[in-house]
Amino acid sequence: MQRPTIKTIAQETGLSIATVSKALKHSPQVRPETRAIVIEAAERVGYELNMHGVQLRTGKTYQVAAIMTAPGPKQNEWEGVEYAQLLSGISWALEDSPYRVSLYAVRNFDESQAIIKQIVSLKKADGIIISGTRADDPRIRTMQAADFPFVTYGTSVHNAPHAYVDADNEQMIRVSMARLVERGHRRIALLNPLSDLSYGITRFESYRRALETAGLPFDPALVAHGRLTPAFGRENVLTMSDLSNPPTAYICANEASALGAFSGFHERGLVHGRDAVINATDDLNVSQYFAPPITTYYLPISEPSSLLGAYILRRMEGEPPEALQTLLMPKLIERCDDRLTAIR
Amino acid sequence: MQRPTIKTIAQETGLSIATVSKALKHSPQVRPETRAIVIEAAERVGYELNMHGVQLRTGKTYQVAAIMTAPGPKQNEWEGVEYAQLLSGISWALEDSPYRVSLYAVRNFDESQAIIKQIVSLKKADGIIISGTRADDPRIRTMQAADFPFVTYGTSVHNAPHAYVDADNEQMIRVSMARLVERGHRRIALLNPLSDLSYGITRFESYRRALETAGLPFDPALVAHGRLTPAFGRENVLTMSDLSNPPTAYICANEASALGAFSGFHERGLVHGRDAVINATDDLNVSQYFAPPITTYYLPISEPSSLLGAYILRRMEGEPPEALQTLLMPKLIERCDDRLTAIR
């Protein structure tokens, strides 16, 4: 038996397919009684809308492209693991809509740019979600030029206003620095994402301002930019702890680099809380299982991800981007005092 | 300007759209000279195949559904993070094909079953990739009954033969146990996945056989089944280390539970290598950053994931499932000796 179509319902009810179509989408052109008949028949025959017909006719794809930047299959680093929860959050946010998440894995920025151009020009999706935004992001310009709906996870600086969701990195670093300074720290290291990423810049600038506020000197040796892998955290601890005047606190941009920093502590024989402390930003609530647990700024990744999903839906409905901008403040979770026992 | 279609090319070349269509798909019915003309015109006008037309006509979706089981947005546990790399591996394997990965995030087994029924009956995809297989998996039966192409990450026991990729859990546990026994361990704990999962059963049975081989008694207090979160690892170490005769080795089924086990060590004041050791299976190469680094069986998740992608493609081409079954043996990485200093 063939799958029923609107034609089936038309024959079943004696109406035309046009009326059936209109009835099913609640057009005001059809009488409530007629609609009831159509709905009844649709349920009776087990009708389900065939998207292919809709897509061809309307040109809409009902796909939301999620661009996921992950390192190539050769490098097996603990990186980008938060994408799993990001994607499921987005997927759930679209659950009650006709939209599906279509996944585009790319290896680097250039590939993401190429993919986006393709999606936009060939209309392979109705909306795009990207992350890893740069201060001046050409991908954003591409999408804006084509008037294509999109939402970014991360802000940009030099682009025209667009829909975004991000953690409030400025505030987070400011509060974090003030708290550490208050606890006696004078040499604070910043393990930062790649410097072309927008949030890397935000964090760095906030860091510098916090130093000024506290009257502390800026030392470039205490700032590192890189891919936020455990290796990155480890190597920077190894290097910085060898300085003649090593840091007593490390601010890590994610849980992966914090884990790596611990590995560096272990290698150098440093004791957390005695020689130095580690603070981090945590999306996955994993820092509580570190030994010892560390102080983190915790933003459950489900929050930004469901917002991203909600925003792309609203953006595709035509809502202006200015109304779809949110900075989320992570919650401070103090798992240790972070005063050095040696300093006291 | 409108996007060019085969009609555009037909007008451009003076041929019919039928010939253009055939020429573009290398049908033997069209003369090579004619084909050359068509190809040239297609390139000149910048023609790209419109999938919506194809989909409506052929009924194919060119979508591969990836079912991703992740805990709901409320629970923010470090769980399922390897999905990110699994998905990107699959996505890359499909890169040169016309297929795209369509993501379906579900919260539990029942939801995945419902989604799969829907995908199969409404033909929302041409192939399905699932994980978390059970010994007797009703989802597999659903797909087989409908003769629907699919590949599983994980084996099943009672189902008819199907395409799968998995780690060789039997061998891994056997080797792992023999190695620990050889190093003097007599009380070995198994931190296992949920007992309804196929690989949980495989691991458990292999564990029991290994005990028999070594002439060691089976103690149910040393085996735990559960969701492989850090919390699970931690709690079981807390419980088991309180036994009158606590284990001297913990075999963890993934890196998340191993991290949690470390957290339990820290809480109890246990020292790795003195009081007990932790061995694990590692997909993400993160155990090297634990303090201290531990011995793991490492299977870079890129390997199974690219196989999954390759297999679903071949399965959709009609290749029989028996030819598409692979068990991958993880590589043993000895990061410490794992002999207890106290035992010697």
Added chain:
DNA sequence: ATGGACGATAAAAACGTTTAACTTCGTTGT
């Protein structure tokens, strides 16, 4: 010469939906 087979292309139908344009008929206002 005639018929048939074959090779290359064209014509047309079909996939399932939406929507602009049109018909029909009853109601309303003058």
Added chain:
DNA sequence: ACAACGAAGTTAAACGTTTTTATCGTCCAT
């Protein structure tokens, strides 16, 4: 009484492909 109108449906075209069937020469065997 009649034009104008509105409500509720219908007709038909269109979206871009693929594929079955038809057409039209050309070549070959008889």
